[in-house]
Amino acid sequence: MDLSEASPGRRRRGLLIVLSSPSGAGKSTLARMLLEADSEITMSVSATTRPMRPGERQDVDYHFVDDAEFDRLIQENELVEWAMVFGYRYGTPKAPVKAALKAGRDIMFDIDWQGARQLEPDFGEHLVTIFLLPPSMTELERRLRARATDSEQVIGERMQRAADEISHWAEYEYVLVNQDMNACLDRVQAIVSAERAKRSSQTGLNAFVRDLIGPAH
Ligand code: 5GP
DSSP states (O other): EEEEEEEETBOOOOOOEEOOOOOOOSHHHHHHHHHHHOOOOOOOOOEESOOTTOOOBBBTTTOOOOOOHHHHHHHHOOOEEEEETTTTTEEEEHHHHHHHHHHOOOOEEOOOOHHHHHHHHHHHGEEEEEEEEOOOOHHHHHHHHHOOOSSSSHHHHHHHHHHHHHHHHGGSSSEEEOOOOOHHHHHHHHHHHHHHHGGGTTTTTHHHHHHHTTTOO
């Protein structure tokens, strides 16, 4: 199903859709479902110094880089934001963001609250921030364990970090509780649809309305 809402001749501004949650709350699954349902959204691929996990792919899940390369990205101003998470650095490359905005396409970010905060001053008018909460901490821990890619110590750290991440929920415009993934997807699609319909997002409207009712009005 393609829920594309652009119509020929009516340009719109691309949205920057930030999806944050503690790890294990279902963010990656939700992001994947949204991308499949909507061809106008692309996913931002972050750079990180964290080691690759089994099943992850270079330049698909992340651009896995070493410290020297991350230093270079910062120095050469190639990141729109970056932050330290679990002792590793994560950052959003600037070029795909600029390209998406220029083309009037939306770009989605799986980044934490530190990243969302940094995007605000530069992209505030394009920014849509969504926070995904787990239904309970017990369920969150169960999901983290089901992944089984992390050691016991790492799971403990992630639960701690989850509580920290959740404490920033009120900095987001939209907050969803992930009881049911399909229900969440419906709500995120409704949010995106409403954001695209905002007057400020529809850059071609002036010309469209001028044609509609004539220049005299
Ligand atoms: P993970 O290591 O589990 O893939 O990600 C850990 C955390 O880092 C997640 O909360 C994720 O949202 C966050 N993250 C991933 N990429 C970025 C990024 O480019 N910038 C920021 N600020 N956070 C990121």
